[in-house]
Amino acid sequence: MSSLSLNPQKMALVAIDLQYAVVSTNTAPHSALEVVDKNRQIAEALRAKDGLVVWVRVDRNKFMRLPVDRPPPFGQETPEELWQIAPSSGFQAGDALITKKHWGAFAQTRMQSTLRQGTGPGFAFIAVEDACSGLCAEGRRFAFAKIFPRLARVRTTEEVLKALA
Numbered sequence: 001m002s003s004l005s006l007n008p009q010k011m012a013l014v015a016i017d018l019q020y021a022v023v024s025t026n027t028a029p030h031s032a033l034e035v036v037d038k039n040r041q042i043a044e045a046l047r048a049k050d051g052l053v054v055w056v057r058v059d060r061n062k063f064m065r066l067p068v069d070r071p072p073p074f075g076q077e078t079p080e081e082l083w084q085i086a087p088s089s090g091f092q093a094g095d096a097l098i099t100k101k102h103w104g105a106f107a108q109t110r111m112q113s114t115l116r117q118g119t120g121p122g123f124a125f126i127a128v129e130d131a132c133s134g135l136c137a138e139g140r141r142f143a144f145a146k147i148f149p150r151l152a153r154v155r156t157t158e159e160v161l162k163a164l165a
Helices: 032-048 139-151 156-165
Strands: 014-015 052-058 096-100 125-127 151-156
Touching: 014 032, 032 052, 032 156, 096 125, 125 139, 125 156
Parallel strands: 014 052, 052 096, 125 151
Antiparallel strands: none
């Protein structure tokens, strides 16, 4: 594994789905509280070096409804507060905020998509293993072991913070 050298002015932290409704769920292999804390640490370090912090949230009340075999497990209107970024994540005025309406974080926006699609145009990525989690530990482990190393550099929060110091 190569050492990590970062230029904060040419990078961004893209923190996805750290809103109240999501961080209150059970996640694996890392708890939602751990993930929120790790993202906050990276956001603070990146901001201190004038880097960009982008928060992506889902608003399930406005989520695209497509004809699929297994629709998302939501449908009734939910309070808007549930889709706000959790304050403990470190969201601050001046950070970018994107509200997604589809599985892809940047679908229907003017921005490039995330890891899997973003490598096509030549964007480089760092997937921070301990700053991510999911509803299914097995699926997440598979992505980090088999897919992400082919598309990005997989590192820990500690390694990223060290590179930003």
